[in-house]
Amino acid sequence: MKTNRENFLHLVWKARAAYFFLLPLLFGIVVFKLKPLVEGVRLSFFEANIKEQVFVGFGNYIKMWGDPLFWRAMGNTMFYVIVMVPLILLVPLLIALVSTKTSRTTQSFFRAAFYLPVVSAGIVMSMVWMWIFQSSYGVANYFLSLVGMDPVLWLATSSGSRLAVCIVQLTWSLGIPLILYLSALAAIPKVVYEAAAIDGAGPFSRFFKITLPLIMPTVVYLLIMETIGRFQTFSAILLMTAGGPAYSTTSIVHRLYQVGFVSYRFGEASAYGTLLLVITFIVAFFQFRYLNKKLEF
Amino acid sequence: MSKIFFVLGLVFISVLAVAFLFPSYWVFLGSLMTGITHMKIPPQFWPRSPSLKSYATILSQGNFPRWVLNTMVVTICSTALSVSVACLSGYAFAKKEFPLKNLIFWSAMATMMIPFYVTLIPLFLTMKNLGLYNTYPGIFLPSLATAGGMFLARQYISTLPSELIDSAKIDGASELQVFFYIIAPICKPLIGALCIFSFVGSFRDYLWPLVMTSTEKTRTLAVAVTTLSARPGGLQDIGVAMAGAALVMIPIYIIFFSFQKYFVSGITLGGIKG
Numbered sequence: 001m002k003t004n005r006e007n008f009l010h011l012v013w014k015a016r017a018a019y020f021f022l023l024p025l026l027f028g029i030v031v032f033k034l035k036p037l038v039e040g041v042r043l044s045f046f047e048a049n050i051k052e053q054v055f056v057g058f059g060n061y062i063k064m065w066g067d068p069l070f071w072r073a074m075g076n077t078m079f080y081v082i083v084m085v086p087l088i089l090l091v092p093l094l095i096a097l098v099s100t101k102t103s104r105t106t107q108s109f110f111r112a113a114f115y116l117p118v119v120s121a122g123i124v125m126s127m128v129w130m131w132i133f134q135s136s137y138g139v140a141n142y143f144l145s146l147v148g149m150d151p152v153l154w155l156a157t158s159s160g161s162r163l164a165v166c167i168v169q170l171t172w173s174l175g176i177p178l179i180l181y182l183s184a185l186a187a188i189p190k191v192v193y194e195a196a197a198i199d200g201a202g203p204f205s206r207f208f209k210i211t212l213p214l215i216m217p218t219v220v221y222l223l224i225m226e227t228i229g230r231f232q233t234f235s236a237i238l239l240m241t242a243g244g245p246a247y248s249t250t251s252i253v254h255r256l257y258q259v260g261f262v263s264y265r266f267g268e269a270s271a272y273g274t275l276l277l278v279i280t281f282i283v284a285f286f287q288f289r290y291l292n293k294k295l296e297f
Numbered sequence: 298m299s300k301i302f303f304v305l306g307l308v309f310i311s312v313l314a315v316a317f318l319f320p321s322y323w324v325f326l327g328s329l330m331t332g333i334t335h336m337k338i339p340p341q342f343w344p345r346s347p348s349l350k351s352y353a354t355i356l357s358q359g360n361f362p363r364w365v366l367n368t369m370v371v372t373i374c375s376t377a378l379s380v381s382v383a384c385l386s387g388y389a390f391a392k393k394e395f396p397l398k399n400l401i402f403w404s405a406m407a408t409m410m411i412p413f414y415v416t417l418i419p420l421f422l423t424m425k426n427l428g429l430y431n432t433y434p435g436i437f438l439p440s441l442a443t444a445g446g447m448f449l450a451r452q453y454i455s456t457l458p459s460e461l462i463d464s465a466k467i468d469g470a471s472e473l474q475v476f477f478y479i480i481a482p483i484c485k486p487l488i489g490a491l492c493i494f495s496f497v498g499s500f501r502d503y504l505w506p507l508v509m510t511s512t513e514k515t516r517t518l519a520v521a522v523t524t525l526s527a528r529p530g531g532l533q534d535i536g537v538a539m540a541g542a543a544l545v546m547i548p549i550y551i552i553f554f555s556f557q558k559y560f561v562s563g564i565t566l567g568g569i570k571g
Contacts, residue, residue, distance in 0.1 A: 015395030017472040025386035028441025033408045036416035098306035113314035119553050121501030124542040127527050128324045131535050137336040171317055183565040203299040232412050242529030253414045260418050261508055273415040
């Protein structure tokens, strides 16, 4: 036993240079990720403002549970997840499948077109969307009128603003899945398709029997990351709708922000944060478990 | 049959691509219009009498130089920090063997799954307690925790031949000399990609600088332009708001179009969000 430990310490000492190289990263992760994480869970059991903290047990959670705004935020967030995740998985796949059949230049045009909104600052883009969605002189309603549709009161009604949040959020959510799909598709060897063509497989059976199984790891990765990500829908809400009208677009993270940085009730806001953490864990756990099983045919 | 589907698909994604590019164009168009031209129906799709008045309004704000300075300081510091931390740790994980390596690596990777919003309030309180509220380090120090950058660096450095390191060691190079004279010079593409990601990420960052700053002393450009003419749920002067947006977007677009290749390789290598 003793020799084992000595051996271990000897190995550690021998590799001291490696630990030295890791030190800044580990310091950063501990101080700016792990400590705040633990602290956030702890705070959720306290009534806290900038000056003082009082232990209240599950008080914040009970308060959150009884708050109608919490349930609004939960409902809206579920709506965002259910509407956006399938679109974020499917539309980039369609774009990738079509654009790989075009020339290299066209392909890079599509990649750039869908990636540009990703690099554009979300908050800055939401300013232009406020103008586009303006109900009387916004260009969105002008386009609708061109195809003979009635104007939509985008940011003034609950259904309109919820739709607006989804549209705006989607504009900067397709670029990364597209790039990942394109590289996954490019990795499939051409001979596989040639062999299938000789066997007389049509385009649909080629897609479902060859392409889809081969890009499945990318699909699974995106499903996990995007589900977790859409539970955190926030940046399209913060400035464009501010959660309104009448809290119809507020989300879990938007409530966290409002309770924390507008009302300065840090304990209650941390309860929202802890809930988000739990949701993230559950989503990751179930999707990893369930999908891993399904992947091993 | 499949030809028809291809053509339909191509039409669909072309329309979608134009729709996705449209808001960016609308920002620049709006920034060149003044007064009530923003509210004309039918809208002007081309600036008939372009004017730089909205830009002049923002540039003549007494605090504009300060915002630019703040943004430069924060962006450069956070890029320098996160890129060097990513390269140092990526090198250790790629080329060194040490006890608990896998445990430390996967723990670091797992922290990427932690939602930023969970740590927002405690991080804010920590900074406040350390006296870093409304200071530059308060804004840029959290970029030390760059597990994504580390992963990208590890992926890149592990493709380099280990013989380079071995032969340098035989020649008597120290650990630091190996890193700075052997590894760093051949990592230029990696460092370039990391710099671009980090620079763009920090330049346009909004929420953290927003809660971390209270005065013009440290306010960054992205935070300043949104508070200038936009209130939650509405815009005051559309021209000024669009010019502000354009001032944030122009540097980003210049970087994006000059280094598009890096963005693509960065995402496919590390799955980092840009």
